[in-house]
Amino acid sequence: MSFLWAIIAGLIIGLLAKLVIPGRQPIPLWLTVLLGIVGALVGNALASAFGVRDTGGIDWIRHVFQIGVAAVLIAFVSPAWARRRT
Template structure:
């Protein structure tokens, strides 16, 4: 899958991750989309490391699940980092 595929997959996975994650998103839609792209790429690397196989095509279910899982993890870390900083200062 090319870079354009990863970007589209990440945008959609980021939107799904945002729907799954509770609470307000401190960064807005643009940050959520960027985190989705990063999460999709990280999910692909983790999947490759754990399962030892290359990531499938754009229409492969395992590719989507890994991208969504990676996006949820990245979004959760972002929520934790930003909410922790706000509590420490306020």
């Protein structure tokens, strides 16, 4: 079941990251989900490294880290994907 949650979280984080980046990102949905999953994992690690603690509620700061990392990944991968497709 945790694999399914990773895909769902990756989809949400990846789509939110695409909304943060200005312009159009010509990458497929599966790559958005994959980068969202990686962003979630790396964002969690960064948040822990910066001392962000788990709370009983929603960890907004942790989510900001996750979306930020995913946005950076999408911003770097998107132009490379576009060049590869032309």
